[in-house]
Amino acid sequence: MKPLSVFIIEDEPLIASTIETALKKHRYYICGEADNANDALKDIYNLAPDLVLVDIQLEGYKTGIDVAIKLDELDIPYLYLTSQTDPKTILEIKQTQPLGYIAKPFTEAGLISSIEVAWNNYRKISQDYLLFSSNNQTHKVKQSQILYLKAFDNYCYIVTNTNKYLVPKTLKHLEKQINKELFVKTHRSYIVNITKITSLELQHVILTNIKIPLSQANKSKIKQLLKL
Known part of the structure; x- marks a missing residue:
């Protein structure tokens, strides 16, 4: 079975490396990484990953939420990586459609289980339902x-x-x-x-x-x- 291809958007090198190591250990395929919104979107257009892990707080003036809005338009599923729980961030998150959230700090087991549960639920819905935007x-x-x-x-x-x-x-x-x-x-x-x-x-x-x-x-x- 083809491994799930994952793109990681994370501006803290240590966290990005930890995620990559954990996913490779569990036979996920890392198709790309970026630490800012512009580079991430440019690569995602070309690589078309199955799933994106998006850190909300990124370097530069664009946040992970800006990336998420584009991913919604592209119908590419994603999970947020976040330690942000302030009311403004929560309000902005509500304008997007993530599969779920992975709270920092996380354990390897917590990271993998969050991805597997979210992806399994997404596959079930995508087989039975079609999600799309109109008007x-x-x-x-x-x-x-x-x-x-x-x-x-x-x-x-x-x-x-x-x-x-x-x-x-x-x-x-x-x-x-x-x-x-x-x-x-x-x-x-x-x-x-x-x-x-x-x-x-x-x-x-x-x-x-x-x-x-x-x-x-x-x-x-x-x-x-x-x-x-």
Whole structure:
């Protein structure tokens, strides 16, 4: 199984080294490190880690919370490293969506257990639900309730029986987040919930009374999936 890739953002070298040693000991892969927000974001864009550990208090005028806001936009999960509990910091943290917090000082056992519990919970939610932003609101929709996803330039529509959300992400980006056993691509611009398909036509799949384009390249694959 591929090890979890972790990016560490910590401006205290001793703490950063302690974290790296502990994670490597438990077979995590450290894909990168940074001690400030600007370098961290530049590297994260290129490395696309599975998980980021973010110290709230960083060198420079940008804090870990500034990094977290960008990570939320990129849909990259993260945990805060913090010894900050003042009211102003807590208020700022509430504007972000971390998987959790690792309080300093921490033990190796505490660090590893915090990461494992947070990641396990995240995996469960990501398999059952799709988290996304639309109209400045964060939504959590059960994947089984989604009918289809449709590309729209650099945006994407997520359609359920009751709602149609316009999401500021590409179809390719969202394709990485959905349950591969539940969804299938019918056309370069459409991904459909397999369980919602009621019939096939020559150039369309039918979802009750909705027609979705079907490309010739995807037809045989979908026929096979429906048989299974």
